[in-house]
Amino acid sequence: MSRPNFLAISVTVAHAMAYFRDRVGNVASGPAVALAKPAILSLFSRIQTGTLILIDETSDERHVLGQPLPSSGNPGPPCVVTLTAHSPQFYLRLLLHADMGFAAAYLLHQVSCSDLTAFFRLFILNRDALNHGMSIIINTTGNQTHNNTIEGAAINIAAHYDLGNDLFAAFLSPDMTYSSPIWEHITGQASESSSSSTPKQNPDDDDDGDGDGESLESAQLRKLHHIISAARIKPSDHVLEIGTGWGSFAIEAVKTTCCRVTTLTLSREQKRFAEKKIAEELASAGLADRVEVLLMDYRDEALPVPRGGFDKVVSIEMLEAVGREFLGTYFARVDGVLKREGGIAVFQCITMPEGRHGAYERREDFINRYIFPGGYLPSITQLLNCITAESRGTLLVEKLDNIGGHYARALRLWREKFLASFDNKIRPALLEEHPNMQKADVEVFRRKWEYYFAYCEAGFVTKTLGDVIITVCREGAKELTERIPL
Secondary structure, X not given: OOOOOHHHHHHHHHHHHHXXXXXXXXXXXXXXXXXXXXXXXXXXXXXXXXXXXXXXXXXXXXXXXXXOOXXXXXXXXXXXXXXXXXXXXXXXXXXXXXXXXXXXXXXXXXXXXXXXXXXXXXHHHOOOXXXXXOOOOOOOOOOOOOOOOHHHHHHHHHHHHOOOHHHHHOOOXXXXXXXXXXXXXXXXXXXXXXXXXXXXXXXXXXXXXXXXXXXXXHHHHHHHHHHHHHOOOOOOOEEEXXXXXXXXXXXXXXXXXXXXXXXXXXXXXXXXXXXXXXXXHHHHHXXXXXXXXXXXXOOOOOOOOOOOOEOEEEEEOOHHXXXXXXXXXXXXXXXXXXXXXXXXXXXXXXXXXXXXXXHHHHOOOHHHHHHOOOOOOXXXXXXXXXXXXXXXXXXXXXXXXXXXXXXXXXXXXXXXXXHHHHHHHHHHHHHHXXXXXXXXXXXHHHHHHHHHHHHHHHHHHOXXXXXXXXXXXXXXXXXXXXXXXX
16 A cells, blocks of 8 residues: 655645635624624733733734733733734634634634744643643544554554655754754753763854753754663664664664674665664774664564564654554553563653643644644653553563653754754655645645644653653662662
């Protein structure tokens, strides 16, 4: 079965949204807007922390909602955000579809924002008062839907990762790691997760940073070394990596330890890029044959498992693509391929807080509709329960770290670099592959990714999202006691 090109899907989505925009527009000038606008202003008037300034270009009105703006003797609110409504359809979308309506309005430039990340933080601060992003009429966003069968997973992965390697290279750091880094502590003291083999950063070398502290590449390498250390990878190990990305973990693990890595991906684009990068970075040391990249699902019985199982299993922000219904299947598979005596596995996964997880499961959100189709964020308890149940208690939780706070800065840097590179790198690549794309379609694509980065940044900086690194082991994993005086 041929796999769809996501750029074409993006164009289709843009046209579908434009169609809905036109249909809404048929009633937007009538009684519907007369109802929608005051209802939305009433909702925003419930803001208790921070200030929202709403400028309506269509009526030349300005509304200040929430806390008063600074004045003499008044220090002012902690967060001030300006929204500009360019179309009356904005109010109707918000009334009918709440947070998803706001997203559609933003993508179609029916509303703009002075600081999108700050707007999401303002919403999170006032989530209870703003009805948790639910429509004040009816919840029309529907339940989350997942198609993470082997065939469906391949389509879902292609939808995000087969956009083209040049797109991701335009905003990722040179190591091409697309997951949360671990930044050095602001005090200047290396974090507990730092490894002695992590390259030290020259303060003047900040090509992929913001000029304030270490580079993103350095922070990504710190995270990779943290995982290599957590798994106690050594030269004799055969490591299974589920989710290759662009090869940064496999390359760094082999460079650091001379281990052997079998790594799995469902993205043809990533496989092509990773194999080329592996050859470039490892061949001179005679280590390129230590990595094998397989275009294969983790459930595929054709996976070549070494006799006795893999010594170590590593998965970096791949679990989010597994889907709720296959979490058990995933951990059962890990249990089946990890060696029974002393095996160690390390998982990095974005998580949803326990208190919000039930509501999250019941509704589709911006990320799993527009960015990661089939995506699903588990809770920490859900992960731990699956690990225990599917291994029948033979996988023991050794350590859990939540590094979610480290993600916010990385997302900001990605967003800034994406926008700065859009006109000279990303737009030409889009138009080269799809010469018939209209200007409006390209703009929808740009605003969708801008929204995605800001949306996630706000989630991590407010602890509304987490990112955990979980280390598990079998009984007999003596390597995990090597640094402990016994």
